[in-house]
Amino acid sequence: MSLLYVDAEAIQFTYEITHYFQNVKTDYILLPSTPLFREATAEMAVRLSASLLTDCIALSVDNGRLQGLRPSLNGKSFSHYAFSDDQPTVIVVKDTGITEPRQNLLQSCVKVAELSASAPGNTAEKCPGNHAAPGKIVFVRKIIHENVSKDIKDAPLIFAGGRGLMNEQSFEALRRLADFFDASVGASRPVVDCGWAEPSEQIGQTGSFVHPKVYLAFGISGAIQHLAGMKNSQCIIAVNTNLNSPIFQYCDYGIRGDANSIIRNLLQILAV
Numbered sequence: 306m307s308l309l310y311v312d313a314e315a316i317q318f319t320y321e322i323t324h325y326f327q328n329v330k331t332d333y334i335l336l337p338s339t340p341l342f343r344e345a346t347a348e349m350a351v352r353l354s355a356s357l358l359t360d361c362i363a364l365s366v367d368n369g370r371l372q373g374l375r376p377s378l379n380g381k382s383f384s385h386y387a388f389s390d391d392q393p394t395v396i397v398v399k400d401t402g403i404t405e406p407r408q409n410l411l412q413s414c415v416k417v418a419e420l421s422a423s424a425p426g427n428t429a430e431k432c433p434g435n436h437a438a439p440g441k442i443v444f445v446r447k448i449i450h451e452n453v454s455k456d457i458k459d460a461p462l463i464f465a466g467g468r469g470l471m472n473e474q475s476f477e478a479l480r481r482l483a484d485f486f487d488a489s490v491g492a493s494r495p496v497v498d499c500g501w502a503e504p505s506e507q508i509g510q511t512g513s514f515v516h517p518k519v520y521l522a523f524g525i526s527g528a529i530q531h532l533a534g535m536k537n538s539q540c541i542i543a544v545n546t547n548l549n550s551p552i553f554q555y556c557d558y559g560i561r562g563d564a565n566s567i568i569r570n571l572l573q574i575l576a577v
């Protein structure tokens with residue numbers, strides 16, 4: 306068993322991977338839920354006339370057929386999805402930190418290929434998966450060369466910031482503090498929308514699911530969509546000015562206070 310590696314930017318990638326699967330009959334195309342894949346999959350599914358299941362958190366094989374599990378109603382309930390036989394299905398699998406889906410996935414993998422998309426146009430020729438048998442699964446894995454030094458999904462320590470930090474300078478101060486502790490940086494969605502943090506740093510339902518030993522939340526309210534991504538942290542420490550913020554119901558340690566002055570004071574004490 307080998308893996309299909311693709312190394313390309315989003316647009317190039319969408320083109321290459323669509324072109325590849327137009328030539329290779331495949332029932333299921335399984336992709337990890339990274340920012341690049343989330344961007345590429347909708348277009349890819351349309352071009353391939355394929356069904357699309359995003360945010361899949363578990364896969365199982367029943368009577369030789371793949372089934373997917375996906376949270377709905379903001380994580381309050383879960384839906385099972387079976388897939389039709391008459392069209393391919395693109396499934397975006399969320400890495401929840403739980404190994405079982407990936408094990409199921411790998412057990413289900415019967416066809417693997419090796420590909421470098423770095424040479425445009427050569428994709429199909431280079432890919433030994435051309436002879437993939439119908440009804441088999443090709444496992445696609447992307448190695449991303451992003452400017453992210455630590456993979457947040459496996460990070461043991463995360464310093465995360467929310468809208469309560471107020472501005473980009475404060476978020477940069479949080480980064481300096483995180484750097485000092487060799488921690489990864491996480492963010493709520495509004496922070497990413499404002500451009501203070503990278504999409505790959507977003508934690509939550511539409512970002513990454515994380516499970517660090519310690520998760521520090523500075524100025525994050527604890528909306529259900531954010532909690533979905535970080536509630537499996539072993540220890541949650543929250544700093545928030547508002548005692549009624551939901552995060553205080555989920556944290557192990559809560560500090561009622563101004564996140565910015567706490568970060569500033571820590572940087573000063575640590576001489577960072």
Ligand SMILES: Cc1cc2nc3c(=O)[nH]c(=O)nc-3n(C[C@H](O)[C@H](O)[C@H](O)COP(=O)(O)OP(=O)(O)OC[C@H]3O[C@@H](n4cnc5c(N)ncnc54)[C@H](O)[C@@H]3O)c2cc1C
Binds near residue numbers: 468496510525546565
């Ligand atoms: C379909 C869908 C998907 C979503 N996916 C995600 C997702 O993946 N991740 C995500 O994060 N959100 C997601 N959201 C958005 C989510 O609903 C919330 O809007 C978001 O999480 C709020 O971010 P926040 O806590 O940073 O901001 P806010 O809700 O504005 O909270 C800011 C907090 O900072 C506190 N605060 C203010 N000033 C200070 C200060 N000086 N010091 C300390 N605390 C202070 C406030 O009391 C407040 O609790 C999604 C929403 C939808 C509808």
